[in-house]
Amino acid sequence: MKLDEFVKTTLVQILEGVKEAQKLTKDTNKTGSHADSINPDIMYSADGAPKGKYFASQDRNLVHFVDFDVAVTIDTSSEIKGDAGIKVAGINLSANGQEINQNSIVSRIKFQVPIKLPKSQE
Numbered sequence: 747m748k749l750d751e752f753v754k755t756t757l758v759q760i761l762e763g764v765k766e767a768q769k770l771t772k773d774t775n776k777t778g779s780h781a782d783s784i785n786p787d788i789m790y791s792a793d794g795a796p797k798g799k800y801f802a803s804q805d806r807n808l809v810h811f812v813d814f815d816v817a818v819t820i821d822t823s824s825e826i827k828g829d830a831g832i833k834v835a836g837i838n839l840s841a842n843g844q845e846i847n848q849n850s851i852v853s854r855i856k857f858q859v860p861i862k863l864p865k866s867q868e
Contacts, residue, residue: 811858
């Protein structure tokens, strides 16, 4: 799967999952009205709140961060028809008259994406 598709699919599924969970967990015990038990309104500016831990959007809604830690692999291979034998220089092994040269590069990418989770009325 390509990285852009992985990020897009993950974020969309998080938001859809929150909406579905909110539908299933309505709490009617509080003042007779529906209240969210998933992503409820909180006092992020309260005196006891850790400083710098909570962030708000311009419309003062709580912003959450989705942390990604992704291993990205790049595989390259080429097949060359030729003589049977072992060649040194990039480690080439050959069999049945076909030479396969494969290289793999693995990198880690870490990043955050801020999202505002939906409220039940959205």
